[in-house]
Amino acid sequence: MSTIILKDNLEFFEMIKDFILKNEQMLPFKSYKKPKELLHDLKADKIKADLLIIDIEEKRFDEIVFVKKLQILNKNIQIIIISSCRDRAVEAFKINALDYLLKPLSRKRLKKTAKKVEELNR
Numbered sequence: 001m002s003t004i005i006l007k008d009n010l011e012f013f014e015m016i017k018d019f020i021l022k023n024e025q026m027l028p029f030k031s032y033k034k035p036k037e038l039l040h041d042l043k044a045d046k047i048k049a050d051l052l053i054i055d056i057e058e059k060r061f062d063e064i065v066f067v068k069k070l071q072i073l074n075k076n077i078q079i080i081i082i083s084s085c086r087d088r089a090v091e092a093f094k095i096n097a098l099d100y101l102l103k104p105l106s107r108k109r110l111k112k113t114a115k116k117v118e119e120l121n122r
Helices: 010-022 035-043 063-073 086-094 107-120
Strands: 003-006 029-032 051-056 078-083 099-102
Touching: 003 010, 003 035, 010 029, 010 051, 010 107, 029 035, 035 063, 051 063, 063 078, 063 086, 078 086, 078 107, 086 099, 099 107
Parallel strands: 003 029, 003 051, 051 078, 078 099
Antiparallel strands: none
16 A cells, blocks of 8 residues: 655654554555645656545645545545544545544544554455
8 A cells, every 4th residue: 555645734744654654554655745746746647546644724725625636536545634623524524535533643543543544455
């Protein structure tokens, strides 16, 4: 399984990177800061991804629309959304997100998510 992290927050990135490195089924991984770069690389077949971990917030671009575009390019991609916004969870599950994690993240909650990812690999 290969994983993509879409991040613009260094603290978020370091925590998720550690999470991925402890869960080998999510390796290899690549990170992007800009959604347009990620879309470009997917369209150009420069990368393949099974899992996207994305941090969504209220005041940035519409991440849910972005994820829908990714799903058109890769119908099998699984999505894990991390957010401090409880009200975006319904949108996340409408796009069949594998998981929706609320900040602040806890190790216990990340372990549950790792089990879901592990079940995908069986």
